[in-house]
Amino acid sequence: xxxxxxxxxxxxxxxxxxxxxxxxxxxxxxxxxxxxxxxxxxxxxxxxxxxxxxxxxxxxxxxxxxxxxxxxxxxxxxxxxxxxxxxxxxxxxxxxxxxxxxxxxxxxxxxxxxxxxxxxxxxxxxxxxxxxxxxxxxxxxxxxx
Numbered sequence: 001x002x003x004x005x006x007x008x009x010x011x012x013x014x015x016x017x018x019x020x021x022x023x024x025x026x027x028x029x030x031x032x033x034x035x036x037x038x039x040x041x042x043x044x045x046x047x048x049x050x051x052x053x054x055x056x057x058x059x060x061x062x063x064x065x066x067x068x069x070x071x072x073x074x075x076x077x078x079x080x081x082x083x084x085x086x087x088x089x090x091x092x093x094x095x096x097x098x099x100x101x102x103x104x105x106x107x108x109x110x111x112x113x114x115x116x117x118x119x120x121x122x123x124x125x126x127x128x129x130x131x132x133x134x135x136x137x138x139x140x141x142x143x144x145x
Contacts, residue, residue, distance in 0.1 A: 006068045007086070011138050014071035016114075018057035020137050021069055023113050024088060027059040030068070078139045087131075087145040095129060103132050103144045110134060110144075 011017045022028055029039075036042035043053050055073045060066075091102040100123065107117055114137040123130035132144040 004067065006070050008070045008072060009140060010074040011071050011140075012073065012077065013054065013138070014057040014073050015054050017136060017138055017140075018059050018069070018071045020114055021071075022059040024110060024115075024136075025059070025061075025066070025069075027066070027069065028062050030058040030060050082141045085140070086142045088142060090144045091129075096123060099123070100130050103130070106144050107132050107134060 009017060009021075018029060032039045032042045036045065040053070057071045059069045059071075061068075088106075090106040091099045094102055100120075107115075111117060116135045116139075118133040118135055118141065120132050121128065121130055129145075133141060134144060135141050
């Protein structure tokens, strides 16, 4: 039986990181529970103190095909390079200069959203088409591929 997955991010500011990834992937913030117009209203009804209302957030694929991304507040900051990272497929089917131009364009869009550009790997055919390594607003590495 096939399983679905959720990708979980440890972070200091779940709302900010969730909104960033929603923009990157064309996802949306997960809707509040049925019967509530907003998460603020739901959390108030559940008795969650204001200081705890940014302890978690989630984004979902509006088409329902991609994995849910869950963001949870943790007390410690990021220490080392991620052992697992996301590859954001920004130039499928493109090669060479066209591929790298598409990746550069996407990198600029993501920088405007709060990402940091780390470095660029030039194409090395036949197996490496080139990619750009980025970091989200809390330093989690990901690749534009």
